[in-house]
Amino acid sequence: xxxxxxxxxxxxxxxxxxxxxxxxxxxxxxxxxxxxxxxxxxxxxxxxxxxxxxxxxxxxxxxxxxxxxxxxxxxxxxxxxxxxxxxxxxxxxxxxxxxxxxxxxxxxxxxxxxxxxxxxxxxxxxxxxxxxxxxxxxxxxxxxxxxxxxxxxxxxxxxxxxxxxxxxxxxxxxxxxxxxxxxxxxxxxxxxxxxxxxxxxxxxxxxxxxxxxxxxxxxxxxxxxxxxxxxxxxxxxxxxxxxxxxxxxxxxxxxxxxxxxxxxxxxxxxxx
Amino acid sequence: xxxxxxxxxxxxxxxxxxxxxxxxxxxxxxxxxxxxxxxxxxxxxxxxxxxxxxxxxxxxxxxxxxxxxxxxxxxxxxxxxxxxxxxxxxxxxxxxxxxxxxxxxxxxxxxxxxxxxxxxxxxxxxxxxxxxxxxxxxxxxxxxxxxxxxxxxxxxxxxxxxxxxxxxxxxxxxxxxxxxxxxxxxxxxxxxxxxxxxxxxxxxxxxxxxxxxxxxxxxxxxxxxxxxxxxxxxxxxxxxxxxxxxxxxxxxxxxxxxxxxxxxxxxxxxxxxxxxxxxxxxxxxxxxxxxxxxxxxxxxxxxxxxxx
Numbered sequence: 001x002x003x004x005x006x007x008x009x010x011x012x013x014x015x016x017x018x019x020x021x022x023x024x025x026x027x028x029x030x031x032x033x034x035x036x037x038x039x040x041x042x043x044x045x046x047x048x049x050x051x052x053x054x055x056x057x058x059x060x061x062x063x064x065x066x067x068x069x070x071x072x073x074x075x076x077x078x079x080x081x082x083x084x085x086x087x088x089x090x091x092x093x094x095x096x097x098x099x100x101x102x103x104x105x106x107x108x109x110x111x112x113x114x115x116x117x118x119x120x121x122x123x124x125x126x127x128x129x130x131x132x133x134x135x136x137x138x139x140x141x142x143x144x145x146x147x148x149x150x151x152x153x154x155x156x157x158x159x160x161x162x163x164x165x166x167x168x169x170x171x172x173x174x175x176x177x178x179x180x181x182x183x184x185x186x187x188x189x190x191x192x193x194x195x196x197x198x199x200x201x202x203x204x205x206x207x208x209x210x211x212x213x214x215x216x217x218x219x220x221x222x223x224x225x226x227x228x229x230x231x232x233x234x235x236x237x238x239x240x241x242x243x244x245x246x247x248x249x250x251x252x253x254x255x256x257x258x259x260x261x262x263x264x265x266x267x268x269x270x271x272x
Numbered sequence: 273x274x275x276x277x278x279x280x281x282x283x284x285x286x287x288x289x290x291x292x293x294x295x296x297x298x299x300x301x302x303x304x305x306x307x308x309x310x311x312x313x314x315x316x317x318x319x320x321x322x323x324x325x326x327x328x329x330x331x332x333x334x335x336x337x338x339x340x341x342x343x344x345x346x347x348x349x350x351x352x353x354x355x356x357x358x359x360x361x362x363x364x365x366x367x368x369x370x371x372x373x374x375x376x377x378x379x380x381x382x383x384x385x386x387x388x389x390x391x392x393x394x395x396x397x398x399x400x401x402x403x404x405x406x407x408x409x410x411x412x413x414x415x416x417x418x419x420x421x422x423x424x425x426x427x428x429x430x431x432x433x434x435x436x437x438x439x440x441x442x443x444x445x446x447x448x449x450x451x452x453x454x455x456x457x458x459x460x461x462x463x464x465x466x467x468x469x470x471x472x473x474x475x476x477x478x479x480x481x482x483x484x485x486x487x488x489x490x491x492x493x494x495x496x497x498x499x500x501x502x503x504x505x506x507x508x509x510x511x512x513x514x515x516x517x518x519x520x521x522x523x524x525x526x527x528x529x530x531x532x533x534x535x536x537x538x539x540x541x542x543x544x545x546x547x548x549x550x551x552x553x554x555x556x557x558x559x560x561x562x563x564x565x566x567x568x569x570x571x572x573x574x575x576x577x578x579x580x
Contacts, residue, residue: 004381011378015364015371022366022405119360123421126325126356127379128348265328 008129009137016141026107027145034099034153038160041092045085046164056084064231082166089161090172093181094225094235098218099153100146100190107142108197122268131259139194146190154182180240188247189221195254199261278303278460279324279429283333286319293319295484296333301429301460306451308475309464310571315482317464318359321431324462325356337429352380355427359434361418365407369398369417372406373424380425388424396420412443419450430454430461436470448474472567480571486578491567498573500524501539502563503546505532508556517553518546533563 020026049056056062057080066083078086115121124134154173161170172178193216200213227233279301286294294316301307311317322328324335326347335342337350363372370389377385393399396416406414415435422430432451436444452474454461465471471478471491478494480486487494507514507530515525515532522542524535532550536542539562547560 007381008379011375014378015367015375018371019364019366118362118365119358120362120364122322122327122358122360123356123362123376123418124379125327126351126354126358127376128352128381129379130348268322268327 004128005130005133008127008133009140012124012129012134012137013140013144016137017144020107020141020145027149030099030102030104030107030146030149033102034096034149037092037095037099038153038157040095041089041157042160042164044092045088049081055081056088057081062087078168079166082169085161085165086169086172089157089165089169090175090178091225091228093157093173093178094221094228096150096153096157096182097186097189097221100143100150100186101193101218101221102146104142104146104190104194105197107145108138108194125268135198135255135258139191139198142194143187143190147187150182150186175237177235177237177240180237180244181235184244185240185247188244188251191251192247192254193218195251195258198258199254278338279462280336280339281320281324281333282336284320284323284330284335285332286316286323286328287331292483294323294330294481297481297485298333299479299485299488301462303428303460304455304458305476306455306461306463306474308471308478309462309481310466310468310471310478311481311486312575317481318433320481321356321433321462321464325354325431326351327356352425353427353429355422355425355430357418357422357430357432357435359437361414363406363409363414363417363421366405368403368405369393369409370402372417373421376421376424382425392420392424412439415439415443415447419447423454428459430459431464432461433464434466435463436465436467444470468567468571478567480574482575482578487574491570492564494570494574495565495567498570499565500535501537503534503536503539503543504559504561504563505534505546505550506530506558506560507532507550508558511555514550514553514555517555518549522546530558 045056057066062084066080115124158170158173161173196213196216224233224235228235233239281300282298284294284297285292297316297320299307309317309320319328323330326335326342329344337353340346340350342350363369364375367375370393373389373392374385377388382388390399393402396419398413398416398420401409401413401417406417409417415438419435422432435451436447439447448470451461451463455474455476463471463475475491477489478491479488487497489497505511509530511527511530511532515527518525518532518534522534522536526533534542534546536546543560543562547557550557
């Protein structure tokens with residue numbers, strides 16, 4: 001990658017972000033996903049016990065959670081109710097991974113195929129921009145806002161926990177496992193979804209197909225969430241790193257396939 | 273001295289699956305000329321332009337710029353020497369005029385993008401529109417901004433796809449003047465259009481395309497080839513009766529009211545003899561001109577011949 005190439009990516013990326021600023025509604029699904037992701041755990045861990053008057057610690061279903069957090073230094077001082085809250089807030093964290101995916105998909109569908117439909121792609125392709133640079137700018141243009149959004153959601157989540165949960169519960173969000181989930185697994189999953197959408201884009205004619213197929217990445221994330229709750233899988237830092245390595249490999253493969261499939265020719269002549 | 277071609281298209285052929293869009297098209301563009309590409313809808317004009325601009329590859333044949341082939345590797349660099357005005361202005365609606373141009377200035381790696389944008393806004397008389405969103409502009413203004421974007425990096429090859437399509441007469445005239453200015457700046461201009469009047473006014477050479485190249489020459493040479501050279505003499509009195517006074521050397525004479533249209537091999541050498549013969553026969557000659565059938569007739573005749 002040359003300095004000129006980097007500058008071209010920067011130029012197009014700034015356009016993507018400016019364009020998004022002019023059309024914030026595009027990001028609404030991602031904002032909704034983010035909000036729902038951070039509200040649900042508060043409903044489960046705080047609101048329901050509050051309104052029903054039943055403490056979480058009274059339920060035998062959460063025994064394992066109490067044991068799990070008692071063994072860890074940062075949370076060993078949590079009372080049983082706090083330990084269960086910590087368990088719920090951390091288990092639901094995986095939902096936040098869906099936020100950048102949703103954000104990226106809604107932006108990508110517009111950024112790539114919308115450009116063709118608005119007839120703005122041809123003059124762009126007539127510049128010295130290479131296919132890789134175009135792809136990189138488009139992918140980053142969709143990925144960066146998603147990561148910004150998930151960071152904001154994470155900050156709100158953390159702030160909410162500090163405010164309404166038991167003292168010290170917030171510490172679970174600062175565990176490497178939590179941070180890896182949000183800042184490594186999330187972006188890598190978004191990238192994979194985006195690239196999947198890009199690969200599909202060169203073979204289909206409309207944004208919706210690309211969006212739907214790209215969104216398939218949400219399925220394994222949802223499966224992870226369910227597996228965690230049923231106790232089938234313990235999402236440890238090591239497991240997150242293994243999954244992330246798998247996603248990184250998948251991303252490299254998808255990028256190679258994407259560049260091969262996503263050539264100027266198919267963009268200009270196949271997409272309508 | 274012969275001009276060295278800036279862009280050479282050799283035997284360009286392009287298939288889309290089983291459909292042949294362009295077949296064996298060859299021509300060159302030289303600096304300081306306006307080359308018009310004419311053809312009916314679906315004739316392959318846009319496909320040809322896209323191949324010239326390095327946007328799509330030919331199935332066979334090649335495009336060379338200063339003898340360097342347009343390849344995947346050289347494409348990005350060579351595209352930097354081309355300004356391609358696409359059929360649609362293709363502006364980003366949510367961005368302002370200035371932002372649209374600035375992105376392109378940076379994509380072309382211009383040394384001082386903001387300054388270049390200022391200059392081009394001034395040149396195209398759109399400085400006042402700098403902060404307006406592209407969506408708010410009229411069609412004519414959008415086209416003007418698109419032209420500014422096309423010429424932002426001072427390309428030496430300019431490809432224009434329907435540059436005056438849908439413009440009001442004043443805007444169309446401005447665009448034509450700009451194209452002439454580009455020619456005067458020694459740039460090679462290729463103009464793809466349906467506007468034959470425009471071509472007649474400004475083109476140095478004309479190519480007629482219908483998948484294959486039907487004809488390629490200067491407008492006057494095409495006229496002569498199809499219609500022959502003719503001298504049009506207008507008289508003060510009815511022209512009937514004067515045709516016979518021209519003698520056997522002029523046997524292709526058409527008479528209409530007060531005018532005689534006479535087929536000749538060369539207008540400049542034959543016109544004086546015609547005038548002499550008519551004046552000698554008592555005709556009052558009002559005007560003598562080389563008769564030029566409109567380019568539209570030439571174009572339609574060429575396509576008819578091609579069909580036949």
